[in-house]
Amino acid sequence: MTTLTDPPKESFRLSQLIYDTRYRSLTIQVVAMFLLVLALSWLVSNTIQNLAALGKDFDFGFLTNVAGYDINQRLIEYDSTSTHGRAALVGILNTLLVAFLGCILATVIGVIAGVLRLSKNWIIARLMTVYVEGFRNVPLLLWIIVIFAVMTESTPSPRDFREGGSASMMLFDSIAVSNRGVYVPAPIWAEGSAIVVAVFLLSLVGIFLFRRFARARQEATGQILPVGWVALGLFFGPALIAFFLMGRPISLEYPELGGFNFTGGIQLRNSLIALWLALSLYTGAFIAENVRGGILAVSKGQTEAAFALGLRPNRTMSLVILPQALRVIIPPLISQYLNLTKNSSLAIAVGYMDVRSTLGGITINQTGRELEGMLLLGLFYLITSLVISGVMNIYNNSVKLKER
Amino acid sequence: MKKSVFLGALTVAGLAAGVAGAATLDDVKARGALNCGVTTGLVGFAAPDANGNWDGFDVGVCRAVAAAVLGDPMAVNFVPTTGQTRFTALASGEIDLLARNTTWTFSRDVDLKFEFVGINYYDGQGFMVPKSLGVSSAKELDGATVCIQTGTTTELNLADFFRVNNISYEPVPIETNAEAQQQYLAGACDVYTTDASGLAATRASFENPGDHVVLPEIISKEPLGPLVRHGDPEWGDIARWTLNALIAAEELGITSANIEELSAGTNNPEINRILGTEGELGAMLGLDAEWAKRAIMAGGNYGELFEKTIGENTPIGLARGLNAQWTDGGLLYTPPFR
Numbered sequence: 067m068t069t070l071t072d073p074p075k076e077s078f079r080l081s082q083l084i085y086d087t088r089y090r091s092l093t094i095q096v097v098a099m100f101l102l103v104l105a106l107s108w109l110v111s112n113t114i115q116n117l118a119a120l121g122k123d124f125d126f127g128f129l130t131n132v133a134g135y136d137i138n139q140r141l142i143e144y145d146s147t148s149t150h151g152r153a154a155l156v157g158i159l160n161t162l163l164v165a166f167l168g169c170i171l172a173t174v175i176g177v178i179a180g181v182l183r184l185s186k187n188w189i190i191a192r193l194m195t196v197y198v199e200g201f202r203n204v205p206l207l208l209w210i211i212v213i214f215a216v217m218t219e220s221t222p223s224p225r226d227f228r229e230g231g232s233a234s235m236m237l238f239d240s241i242a243v244s245n246r247g248v249y250v251p252a253p254i255w256a257e258g259s260a261i262v263v264a265v266f267l268l269s270l271v272g273i274f275l276f277r278r279f280a281r282a283r284q285e286a287t288g289q290i291l292p293v294g295w296v297a298l299g300l301f302f303g304p305a306l307i308a309f310f311l312m313g314r315p316i317s318l319e320y321p322e323l324g325g326f327n328f329t330g331g332i333q334l335r336n337s338l339i340a341l342w343l344a345l346s347l348y349t350g351a352f353i354a355e356n357v358r359g360g361i362l363a364v365s366k367g368q369t370e371a372a373f374a375l376g377l378r379p380n381r382t383m384s385l386v387i388l389p390q391a392l393r394v395i396i397p398p399l400i401s402q403y404l405n406l407t408k409n410s411s412l413a414i415a416v417g418y419m420d421v422r423s424t425l426g427g428i429t430i431n432q433t434g435r436e437l438e439g440m441l442l443l444g445l446f447y448l449i450t451s452l453v454i455s456g457v458m459n460i461y462n463n464s465v466k467l468k469e470r
Numbered sequence: 471m472k473k474s475v476f477l478g479a480l481t482v483a484g485l486a487a488g489v490a491g492a493a494t495l496d497d498v499k500a501r502g503a504l505n506c507g508v509t510t511g512l513v514g515f516a517a518p519d520a521n522g523n524w525d526g527f528d529v530g531v532c533r534a535v536a537a538a539v540l541g542d543p544m545a546v547n548f549v550p551t552t553g554q555t556r557f558t559a560l561a562s563g564e565i566d567l568l569a570r571n572t573t574w575t576f577s578r579d580v581d582l583k584f585e586f587v588g589i590n591y592y593d594g595q596g597f598m599v600p601k602s603l604g605v606s607s608a609k610e611l612d613g614a615t616v617c618i619q620t621g622t623t624t625e626l627n628l629a630d631f632f633r634v635n636n637i638s639y640e641p642v643p644i645e646t647n648a649e650a651q652q653q654y655l656a657g658a659c660d661v662y663t664t665d666a667s668g669l670a671a672t673r674a675s676f677e678n679p680g681d682h683v684v685l686p687e688i689i690s691k692e693p694l695g696p697l698v699r700h701g702d703p704e705w706g707d708i709a710r711w712t713l714n715a716l717i718a719a720e721e722l723g724i725t726s727a728n729i730e731e732l733s734a735g736t737n738n739p740e741i742n743r744i745l746g747t748e749g750e751l752g753a754m755l756g757l758d759a760e761w762a763k764r765a766i767m768a769g770g771n772y773g774e775l776f777e778k779t780i781g782e783n784t785p786i787g788l789a790r791g792l793n794a795q796w797t798d799g800g801l802l803y804t805p806p807f808r
């Protein structure tokens with residue numbers, strides 16, 4: 067015989083939606099969803115209404131119209147008779163270029179500064195603190211403008227390089243630092259240079275394979291191979307041999323003063339350099355903090371244990387501390403890369419023609435397609451960010467703790 | 471049921487959105503001030519003086535419209551705009567009137583949906599170089615680095631000019647005139663190009679204006695004028711006829727000095743109509759009878775405004791040239807007030 071009775075059958079009351087914890091969260095979600103949809107639909111209808119009031123339509127056809135303006139830094143063929151779409155592409159490549167260069171330099175700076183900030187050397191540690199705090203706490207735009215201004219105001223103009231002028235080129239007349247940018251020699255690829263490049267690429271692959279081999283061997287036997295020296299040798303050796311065997315097919319074209327400017331060589335414009343340096347120094351300061359935090363997160367016992375095993379400080383850092391610290395460092399590093407990429411849109415401050423300046427600036431201004439242009443711009447940054455974090459996540463997975 | 475609530479909300483939202491951007495005149499009156507887009511600073515055309523009061527030739531247009539509509543030439547909020555931000559500012563309703571050395575072009579009028587209300591300065595694009603370069607013609611500029619303001623007709627004309635003449639150049643895009651000036655003086659570019667009037671104004675602010683020359687070539691037509699948004703023709707009319715009143719006043723000899731005297735009544739019916747002692751012109755615009763009188767009193771007639779801000783006795787020193795009255799061989803010719 068059972069003593070349990072059925073619980074009294076509850077009838078559902080409306081107030082339960084708010085007061086009953088079983089339903090409350092559902093209610094809140096439904097209401098929030100409703101408000102969200104309402105807000106979105108208001109935005110959309112507002113936009114449509116206002117576009118109609120202005121007599122504008124929504125059309126991406128402008129991308130195929132002639133742009134009519136020139137762009138100084140072009141990684142692909144472009145002139146003023148190209149289309150707005152092509153101008154956007156030129157801008158996109160410029161954005162990617164500065165973002166790529168920036169991420170690399172920022173990482174180098176960040177790792178060095180982060181490690182040095184933990185240095186036992188008082189002066190070095192303090193200097194790094196000054197660097198980190200100085201760059202983290204002053205707006206990026208100011209740094210971009212300051213670096214650009216210093217570069218234009220403190221360097222000679224091409225005119226000064228003329229006969230009898232006050233400036234001269236550096237490194238056997240191969241590099242000119244002027245207030246329009248830095249001119250460096252450009253490689254000229256003659257017949258046979260493809261082979262040299264191929265040999266060089268193959269030796270890169272060789273270095274990679276050798277490192278894997280050395281690591282596997284070290285893990286298996288504990289023997290350490292001189293990876294650094296071998297890599298250095300592989301990096302230069304085969305390529306140099308191929309270079310001379312092929313009869314020196316790659317030569318350099320030196321910048322030369324001609325007319326108003328230097329001609330020949332490669333011009334690294336001040337706008338690119340200033341933007342690149344500012345982005346790298348600024349983001350590097352944040353990365354330094356991530357690195358420092360990552361290293362501090364590895365318990366001191368690990369260092370002591372490594373020392374007790376007789377590992378030298380350098381090896382301790384590279385074999386014990388950094389691999390563990392990386393797990394802490396990588397995730398915030400991804401956001402720093404994303405920040406850097408998006409911050410590169412400040413480029414227009416120094417006249418760097420990134421996608422914000424071409425598509426999001428001149429094109430919008432000449433065609434009046436603000437909405438379309440901004441949507442495309444947003445889409446570009448979104449995709450770029452997703453790709454960067456996707457790639458970085460793959461890397462993160464490869465360094466993260468493998469549970470066995 | 472859910473659907474109809476949703477649709478209802480949509481219509482309400484739509485209605486709310488639709489109300490904005492109706493009659494600009496009412497908005498300006500309700501606000502008590504005219505939002506006028508000007509340059510970020512170009513001495514002679516629009517720049518704040520030592521006391522922070524905006525002054526200049528374009529500013530004069532803003533003040534005249536404010537005087538006509540609100541009765542107070544000082545009731546203007548000046549919104550500094552760059553070549554790139556000006557059109558968005560106007561289209562979005564942030565400003566009611568744009569008076570910023572803006573060239574009247576087909577695409578701005580038709581495609582960008584703006585309404586140019588007239589031309590207050592007939593200009594053309596020129597080049598300025600340091601004398602020391604020894605350049606005497608723009609055709610000698612092959613390979614030069616050229617500073618240009620982005621978002622302007624300037625960069626389009628420049629591209630065309632160099633392409634047609636088959637010479638190369640390196641453009642340095644810059645956002646404002648002040649930055650361009652700094653870059654040019656630092657030698658980061660060999661040449662500065664913009665509207666000839668802008669060049670004159672920029673050069674006037676140099677320490678040694680004599681070290682720089684403006685090359686003889688004028689490579690484009692740049693009719694500069696104030697503009698408003700499409701879609702509010704009444705507001706456009708007010709701006710247009712305020713500008714016309716300034717021009718007509720010069721033609722008819724109405725000056726700040728004699729305007730009080732003339733508004734007692736003259737035997738020239740057009741003067742009487744402008745000054746509101748005859749006819750109903752003000753009422754037709756939705757304004758009072760003395761609208762044009764106040765506009766003229768704000769900064770004087772067109773000629774007075776010109777002489778005070780950019781004329782030959784100012785550091786900028788522009789001659790009237792094309793901007794003289796048609797009766798003096800210029801292009802200023804306002805339709806009759808009748």
Ligand SMILES: N[C@@H](CCC(=O)N[C@@H](CS)C(=O)NCC(=O)O)C(=O)O
Pocket residue numbers: 508509510511512551552553570571572573619621622623624645646647648664665667668669692694
């Ligand atoms: N008229 C041309 C150029 C206008 C322009 O940008 N002018 C310059 C110099 S004449 C200017 O007003 N600059 C002031 C500023 O930088 O705010 C246009 O409408 O596109």
